[in-house]
Amino acid sequence: MRKILIATVASITVLGAAMTAQAAESIALVVSTLNNPFFVTLKDGAEARAEALGYDLTVLDSQNDPAKELANVEDLLNQDVAVLLINPTDSDAVRSAVRTANRRDVPVITLDRAASGGTVVSHIASDNVAGGKMAGEVIIEALGGSGAVVELQGVPGTSAARDRGEGFHQAVDAASGIRIVASQPADFDRTKGLNVMENILQAQPEIDAVFAHNDEMALGAIKAIQASGRDIIVVGFDGTDDGVAAVEDGSMLATIAQQAAKIGAMGVETAAKVASGEDVPAFTPVPLQAVTK
Template sequence: MKKLTTLLSAALVSATMTAGAYAQDTLALVISTLNNPFFVTMKEGAEKKAAELGYNLIVLDSQNDPAKELANVEDLNVRGAKVLLINPTDSDAVANAIRLANRASLPVLTLDRAANRGDVVSHIASDNVAGGKMAGDFIAGQIGDSARIIQLEGIAGTSAARERGAGFAQAVSEHNFQLLASQPADFDRTKGLNVMENLLTGNPNVQAVFAQNDEMALGALRALQAANKQDVLIVGFDGTEDGIKAVQGGRLAATIAQQPGEIGAIAIETADKILKGDTVADHIPVPLQVISK
């Protein structure tokens, strides 16, 4: 009987330790949307690194809705997550979700898009300002200064759209581009198509398009093809699989390639360091490159 009691006690201790370890080993990744190849690749990079380092990773899709984003973070209180990795739907609106995590003493890392308020341990992203400037410099190298340009902007209020636009504005000024129009298409392929169709009506003499992500670039491509304007140079941003294929096929001139999988992987590595008590940088840049044919 004594031996049985000892065995039961050992089993109970083992189960308790296992449950505790499981809770400590759980990370949460809240993604703005999984209806975008860029963020799917980011998720996959995070999942691969989490498996490699022995973490359980919860992935939640905010569906580009700040209210859903907040609900996702609220849900983490009962899911045992020890670090929150969040790719904001909006740099302002995400503050509510981050403050909720702050109150729960949950360390927060932001991915790709920054948060304008709330306590964040580290921001992991490409240098979007540099990327926007790279896009403009590439256009100048292909067409020359004073080129007639249309810009398709991302979701207003996101740091990515603001920073890419700021970098491109530097190139516009430096190369004396004629910016015919600059309008949001919300990082969406269908909206990129519709906005480009509308802008072409008043700007038929456009020479180049800078789209702040590949999805909008591919939408703009369809609009230009339908208008029989295959000579218009298009530059996207992100280096998604579809974007790179379009560059290789000669349909897009270039894409400013981020490494979304690397962003996800570095985020997991950073969370691992935090849980081990290591110091991490408040901003961790991920390199960019121009991909052209």
């Protein structure tokens, strides 16, 4: 009998065969959205690893909606899944989903974004604090230790936005010549990154650099900067294909590269271990690197 993995990537998209295995063999993965290249890559990595391990992988898309995410989790729990993996739409909002799984005695593993409540047996993610600090250090070096900097934040309430911001400020707040002239959320979205950056450009006559909490916002900010005709360096985060291409063509100074496919693959591997009764680490960090031209 084939073992089944059910993945919820926050709308419901079904990939693979229907669930036919016994409850003890079923694993569920909950991810936030397929409307972001990073999470598409994460999904691809999970699918590839599931195939290699002999699992059928089903993917559900919650469309960045915590209510849909909770509904997806409840649907999966009604199928008596053995392990639930979640990439939260929001670290606070996902607590209800995690606690629902806890009440059903279903182990929970989080990917990329942590849950701020409930019991989680393992968390697999990049060290976002270290990555944010790396981005800050890249900007400080590029500016020679002095300049006006804008921070485009991710979705408020997510651990990724919080941790990337924390690491970034560890670096820039210690640099006496660096001034943060604006720090606003753009929700990890390219269009919002464009719109927010346009407003900041109008309000701030002096900007030397931008740190965006992900490549999507960075790419939106670059479009706004190019339209303004101003010379401003931009550093992104995630190392998506579009982000790396922007570094290579010189429109972005750097991106802090995560290994999205590896996070997805490690999630599947960890879920399989939990399902078979093996011990797993409480936290598995995935290495980061600064990609520059």
